[in-house]
Amino acid sequence: MAINLQKGQRISLEKSNGSKLQSVCVGINWGAIEKKGLFGFGKTKEAVDLDASCALYNEQKQLTEVVYFGNLASKDGAVKHSGDDLTGDMGGDDGLDNEVITLDFSGLNPAVNYVAFVLNSFRGHDFGTIPFASIRIYEGTPKRVNEVFATYDIANGSNFGGHVSMVMGVFYKKNGEWKFNAIGEPTKDRKLEETVKTVTQSYL
Template identity: 50%
Template sequence: MTINLAKGQRISLEKQDGGSLDYIEIGVNWGAIQKKGWLGGNKQVAVDLDASVGLFDAQGALVDTVWFRQLKSKCGAIKHSGDDRTGDTGGDDGQDNEVIQINLNQVPSNVASLGLILNSFSQQNFGEIPFAGIRIHNGKAGSGNVFATFDVANDPTFAGKVSMIMGSVYRHNGGWKFRSIGAAIPERELKSSLAAYSRDYAS
């Protein structure tokens, strides 16, 4: 059964039999902006969002970053599918635009949490984007094994913001948990967004 997460909810990353998940994929899906054209009708405006993950130690210090300019963590545990610069221009196609692959059992022991960040590269604010959400896959994205979903759109506090802390994957009692955060932040690029995560959520 897929869990539909609410903002602030925490879940254990466990299989139905109680065993810990050792591999997950976090997919991000979003839509292009619809605007009225000069001669009537709707015009699709591409949206370039960037999903990234910061690796943090227990004190909140940044250890490494996986993003569109570094598609693999130095430890090899985390990979990024690559940059999507348009979003779904024909409506929601049900597929993830960017996917972060995480081998949880290979994450170095000094890494206590993974901060999931979403930035609007072209500075289009989240209040204009028709839909955006994340899916946690137990296994490969597209396999149908969606463990949990989290809608990160349609919140009035997102208007005017171009950066967001989507969530956190963090160690807890020998296993891993996910926290749905969904906090739009005033920062405008990845470096300062990672600093905001470190300040408010990493420790």
């Protein structure tokens, strides 16, 4: 049963059968913006480019690397990005994730202590104008969902209107065990570098 995450909620990465999650996928699904045509006739779709990214930090909370559309895998290969989606769903919600970042805890460099997931609207489309945008954290692969354990809907959250950047959540290691902090907070940042700085200052 997926947890509809509340901000600030911390969860352990335990499956319903009690075993620990070895790898997770963070998937983002969103829609293109529908616009009325000239004089109200017809409708056009405006592509929306959201970018999911992942920042890795060591125990001292120092940034070690960022996985994003310009760097699709971490050096150790444990974090992989599915690639840049520039449009969102143009034909309505197909229920599939537009971008997926996969995180394999067993392959992660042992020096990594925090893995933060952030989302930025590349062309500056305000989250509040996007018809649907949802995030889910699940066990499986980019093509197959085994068990969803966290979801959040950002397009319908009133606090996301007027923002183009957010911190989705942070996986962190405590006593050798990985846990997840559901942050789900919009930030005032415009660019990925700024959002990563905000994570470093406020969310680790």
